[in-house]
Amino acid sequence: MRLTRRNIVKSIGATGLAIASGRVGATSSQTLDVAVVGAGVFGSWTAWHLRKRGLKVALYDAYGPGNVRSSSGGESRVIRLSYGGDPLYSSMALESLGYWKALSDRQSTPIFYPTGVLWFSPERDQYMQRSLAWLEEQKISHRSGNAEWLGKNWPQIRFDANDVGFIEEDTGGLIANRAVQATVRDAGLKPVIAHVGPPRSGQVGGFELPDGQRARKLVYALGPWLGNLFPETLGERLSVTRQEVFYFGPPDGDDRFAAGNFPVWADFNGGDIVYGLPDIEGRGFKIAFDRHGPAIDPNSLEREPSSEGISMARAFIANRFPALADAPLVQARVCQYTNTSNGDFLIDWLPGNSDILVIGGGSGHGFKHGPAVGKRAAELLVSGSAQTEPRFSLATKGVNADRQVY
Numbered sequence: 001m002r003l004t005r006r007n008i009v010k011s012i013g014a015t016g017l018a019i020a021s022g023r024v025g026a027t028s029s030q031t032l033d034v035a036v037v038g039a040g041v042f043g044s045w046t047a048w049h050l051r052k053r054g055l056k057v058a059l060y061d062a063y064g065p066g067n068v069r070s071s072s073g074g075e076s077r078v079i080r081l082s083y084g085g086d087p088l089y090s091s092m093a094l095e096s097l098g099y100w101k102a103l104s105d106r107q108s109t110p111i112f113y114p115t116g117v118l119w120f121s122p123e124r125d126q127y128m129q130r131s132l133a134w135l136e137e138q139k140i141s142h143r144s145g146n147a148e149w150l151g152k153n154w155p156q157i158r159f160d161a162n163d164v165g166f167i168e169e170d171t172g173g174l175i176a177n178r179a180v181q182a183t184v185r186d187a188g189l190k191p192v193i194a195h196v197g198p199p200r201s202g203q204v205g206g207f208e209l210p211d212g213q214r215a216r217k218l219v220y221a222l223g224p225w226l227g228n229l230f231p232e233t234l235g236e237r238l239s240v241t242r243q244e245v246f247y248f249g250p251p252d253g254d255d256r257f258a259a260g261n262f263p264v265w266a267d268f269n270g271g272d273i274v275y276g277l278p279d280i281e282g283r284g285f286k287i288a289f290d291r292h293g294p295a296i297d298p299n300s301l302e303r304e305p306s307s308e309g310i311s312m313a314r315a316f317i318a319n320r321f322p323a324l325a326d327a328p329l330v331q332a333r334v335c336q337y338t339n340t341s342n343g344d345f346l347i348d349w350l351p352g353n354s355d356i357l358v359i360g361g362g363s364g365h366g367f368k369h370g371p372a373v374g375k376r377a378a379e380l381l382v383s384g385s386a387q388t389e390p391r392f393s394l395a396t397k398g399v400n401a402d403r404q405v406y
Contacts, residue, residue, distance in 0.1 A: 030214065031206055031213070031214045031215070032206075033050070033057060033217065034057050034215060034218070034381055035057070035196075035207065035215035036050075036057060036060065036219040037218065037220050037221065037222065038061060038225075039061035040071060040072035040221060041176075041180055041367050042072075042221040042223075042370055042373050043219065044065060045183055045373060046359065046377040046378055047189055048183055048186065048374060049374045049377070050378045050381065051188060058189070058209070059187075060194055061192075061194075064193055065191055066180035071223040071335060072180050072223070073335070076283065077179075077368060078173060079093065079100060079112070079171050079368040080168060080264070080266070080368070082119060082131035083405070084128075084131050084406065085131060089365075092373075093368055093372075094138075095372045095375075096368055096370065096371040097170070100179070103183065106182075111174055112174055113172045113173045113174075115172035115260070115262070116167045116171060116172060116263040117167065117172065117263060118165060118166075118167045118265045118266070119167070120157075120266075120267060120268065121163065121269055127268065128164070135166070140168065141169040142169055144165065144167075145164070145166075146164050147161055147163040156323060157321060158322055160269065173259070173264050174367065174368070175280070183370070198230065216355065217355045217357070219356075219357045219359060220350075220360075221358075223362070224338045225299075227338075228299075233394075234358065237340065238339065238340060238346070239339045240296055240336050240339070241336060243292075243335050243337055244306065245286060245288040246332050247284030247285060247286050248287070248313075248317060250279055258280075259278045259279065259280045261278070262278040262279075263278065265277075267320065272289050272291050273290040273291075285327070289312070290406070292337060292339060292403075296336060301336065302334075303333070303334040305332035337363060338361055338362055338363065342396070343405030344392060344404070344405055345359075345362065345369070346392060346397060347359050347373065347377055347388050347392040348392060351394065354386065359373065359377055361397070363403070365406070
């Protein structure tokens with residue numbers, strides 16, 4: 001939907017437009033058009049898009065943007081375009097890439113590193129074949145080849161004889177916590193550090209907020225806490241799992257695994273998807289297994305890595321990256337996935353209330369999509385439309401895990 005002044009007036013009324021334009025009296029100025037609860041990547045980009053449309057917005061978070069407990073905290077994330085040919089997520093990733101690049105260009109310290117993303121797998125992997133076909137159809141810059149080609153270009157990796165691969169040349173890595181904080185600053189927002197609970201029933205004239213403000217509409221983008229806040233509606237439809245990531249230190253004097261010399265990578269061999277990032281800003285060589293861990297509560301999660309996880313990471317590195325076989329573990333992080341049943345995001349109105357939008361279910365692949373998710377959410381809030389993308393609707397979220405999106 002094309003966003004115009006007329007659409008904004010229709011959605012929030014003349015008073016809301018006056019607030020967005022600054023033409024209000026003292027009493028009206030205390031009412032926000034939208035309060036966004038949750039300053040992770042989905043919430044911050046939603047607030048960013050709303051601010052760019054001229055709405056009066058405030059952003060709330062219990063711990064602050066990009067904090068270490070959040071799913072949007074930590075050191076780094078992958079931004080890639082390949083989704084097995086899925087046009088929805090590939091297109092959203094491409095749109096988001098433009099926003100991330102532009103935001104990074106406005107910073108004194110980069111948040112995006114254009115390392116490229118290298119994919120490799122056995123030659124008949126259908127996901128890989130569909131991904132490569134999409135890149136070719138969209139004329140996205142990439143290169144591809146067989147195991148010999150892979151080994152010639154990336155001798156740091158031990159490839160199997162039947163491996164094939166391709167590299168997306170314009171994608172790479174994002175510095176996660178810095179990226180979220182940059183989004184908030186770029187929107188001109190100063191987040192309110194406060195706990196915001198569920199809305200009270202029967203509120204009239206706007207929703208009350210902890211700092212005394214009121215808002216006509218609410219957005220809850222709470223990541224792993226979303227199901228806790230709305231247990232009856234979302235509790236069984238969102239599962240939160242424990243995930244471990246590891247950073248290993250390359251040998252001294254060896255820059256072969258540093259950003260600029262080595263890409264982000266994804267290995268589709270052996271059942272699990274294993275991925276990682278080069279050594280960016282001296283943070284270490286990252287490795288993670290993209291499979292769901294045990295269910296957890298984000299409030300009580302102990303964030304110490306397991307010995308089993310460390311051993312599994314070491315075994316994988318010894319096989320694929322022999323030069324790092326004896327590399328020390330320099331850092332580890334325990335975070336969480338907030339999963340929907342099928343891996344599709346949740347962007348929909350809370351049942352029975354067309355003034356409350358819920359956003360979540362990043363399902364381990366959501367960070368890169370922050371700009372596009374925020375744009376879709378802002379369009380719903382401005383237009384007042386009851387229709388969201390069907391794949392993002394609450395109605396399509398089941399209670400049994402059947403992951404379809406990777």
